[in-house]
Amino acid sequence: MGPMWILPLVFGTTIAMDNxxxxxxxxxxxxxxxxxxxxxxxxxxQEFIPENNLPLGLEVYGDRLFVTVPRWxxxxxxxxxxxxLSDPMESPKLKPYPNWEAHxxxxxxxxxxxxxxxxxxxxxxxxxxxxxxxxxxxxxPPKIHKNVTLLIYDLHNDHLLRSxxxxxxxxxxxxxxxxxxxxxxxCTDTFAYLGDLGGPPGLVVxxxxxxxxxxxxxxxxxxxxxxxxxxxxxxxFIWNDGIFGMALSKPDSEGYSTLYFHAMSSTDEFSVSTKYxxxxxxxxxFHQFKRLGSRGPKGQSGVxxxxxxxxxxxxxxxxxxxxxxxxxxxxxxxxxxxxRVYMSNVTMVxxxxxxxxxxxxxxxxxxxLPQFMYGxxxxxxxxxxxxxxxxADAIRGxxxxxxxxxxxxxxxxxKPIVADGKGSAGTVGLGAAILAAALVAIHxx
Numbered sequence: 325m326g327p328m329w330i331l332p333l334v335f336g337t338t339i340a341m342d343n344x345x346x347x348x349x350x351x352x353x354x355x356x357x358x359x360x361x362x363x364x365x366x367x368x369x370q371e372f373i374p375e376n377n378l379p380l381g382l383e384v385y386g387d388r389l390f391v392t393v394p395r396w397x398x399x400x401x402x403x404x405x406x407x408x409l410s411d412p413m414e415s416p417k418l419k420p421y422p423n424w425e426a427h428x429x430x431x432x433x434x435x436x437x438x439x440x441x442x443x444x445x446x447x448x449x450x451x452x453x454x455x456x457x458x459x460x461x462x463x464x465p466p467k468i469h470k471n472v473t474l475l476i477y478d479l480h481n482d483h484l485l486r487s488x489x490x491x492x493x494x495x496x497x498x499x500x501x502x503x504x505x506x507x508x509x510x511c512t513d514t515f516a517y518l519g520d521l522g523g524p525p526g527l528v529v530x531x532x533x534x535x536x537x538x539x540x541x542x543x544x545x546x547x548x549x550x551x552x553x554x555x556x557x558x559x560x561f562i563w564n565d566g567i568f569g570m571a572l573s574k575p576d577s578e579g580y581s582t583l584y585f586h587a588m589s590s591t592d593e594f595s596v597s598t599k600y601x602x603x604x605x606x607x608x609x610f611h612q613f614k615r616l617g618s619r620g621p622k623g624q625s626g627v628x629x630x631x632x633x634x635x636x637x638x639x640x641x642x643x644x645x646x647x648x649x650x651x652x653x654x655x656x657x658x659x660x661x662x663x664r665v666y667m668s669n670v671t672m673v674x675x676x677x678x679x680x681x682x683x684x685x686x687x688x689x690x691x692x693l694p695q696f697m698y699g700x701x702x703x704x705x706x707x708x709x710x711x712x713x714x715x716a717d718a719i720r721g722x723x724x725x726x727x728x729x730x731x732x733x734x735x736x737x738x739k740p741i742v743a744d745g746k747g748s749a750g751t752v753g754l755g756a757a758i759l760a761a762a763l764v765a766i767h768x769x
Contacts, residue, residue, distance in 0.1 A: 348389075350379075351704065353378070355420065358424070379708050380394050385682075396696070401427070403439050440455045440475075441501075455475055474488040505572050510579070517572075524545075544613050547565060564589055566587045569588070569640075583601065585628075593616040593619065617657030617658055635652045636651050645673050649719055650663070662723060663719065663723035666718070671709055676693060684716070685715070
């Protein structure tokens with residue numbers, strides 16, 4: 325019998341161990357109040373409505389794991405928090421950062437921190453907090469308290485070093501800033517890249533040295549109109565989010581990083597040297613932005629993070645409840661050269677942030693955001709998880725393992741596996757035969 329169907333080798337991997345472990349998990353978030361009476365008062369006044377608090381961003385620095393809790397709905401107790409890595413609790417209470425005072429609304433004043441989505445701790449001991457300035461984000465209308473603001477804290481003493489409000493001309497009518505990447509090779513000449521997924525999508529680049537920012541726009545920041553439909557564990561929705569995933573490589577010989585980036589509603593990956601972002605003249609550098617390749621069907625991706633020691637790019641696959649990877653030293657960005665790190669329809673429903681810490685550990689936060697936004701979460705179920713593993717363990721046996729990088733001379737020879745309709749493999753090309761025993765598909769037909 326002739327070939328009946330094709331099983332593509334998508335996000336190739338050997339025996340995917342899926343060996344991330346759950347470090348923390350919560351049915352609902354709770355906070356460490358000064359006293360039980362203070363907690364009860366917050367509940368009675370509805371300053372704290374437990375079911376309206378959802379963790380979204382994470383970062384690890386020293387012995388602290390930071391978690392953002394954006395103000396999607398009323399009743400968010402504190403929108404930037406942390407837990408101690410030494411805390412033995414499976415579901416530890418969140419401590420407000422830097423303190424409760426920084427999150428408190430008053431009739432005649434707004435708090436220092438309103439609603440950040442993602443944060444970044446740099447190697448210089450600074451915490452970069454991208455604050456949207458918006459409360460009750462899902463409200464009609466949401467409450468805008470201030471312009472998008474970049475807050476930078478000294479992690480050695482938790483003092484606010486700098487507060488920088490993004491100028492009006494760099495914020496558009498449809499702007500929404502949801503992600504940040506920090507180029508910290510030089511502590512006195514650091515650059516932050518703030519992703520605006522709105523309309524039109526763009527990057528705001530901030531220079532620590534000059535204290536100024538500028539906006540960069542490019543066609544590659546836009547969403548793909550055929551990639552806007554999502555289905556996450558049965559919740560279907562349409563998003564048109566532009567540039568979202570951003571990850572920086574280690575510096576080249578000139579001191580510039582490569583920024584790997586993609587729109588959320590897209591299946592393509594792109595790159596550009598920060599040489600063409602650090603000045604406000606990128607219109608003349610249009611062709612310095614490169615398309616690398618595609619993640620394939622259902623390959624819409626949220627956040628990404630590049631481990632500069634292994635050159636492995638980790639990224640979230642939202643439709644697939646998975647985390648995948650690609651080694652940036654690989655000569656090709658193809659479905660064949662990408663690996664599955666972890667996939668689960670229980671513990672990885674909507675992976676929403678990814679980081680690698682200074683001890684070479686991968687951290688992933690999953691939070692069931694679509695269910696939270698478009699329905700409701702089951703308060704008796706585990707809804708939020710933070711998973712971890714060493715980078716070495718996470719990529720072991722995947723296409724991102726240094727031992728499994730596909731040589732350039734084989735990339736063009738790989739062919740899909742053809743099945744004969746009886747469950748057995750038929751004739752395959754030489755390249756696929758070499759890898760067929762080692763590579764499996766992440767996609768389910």
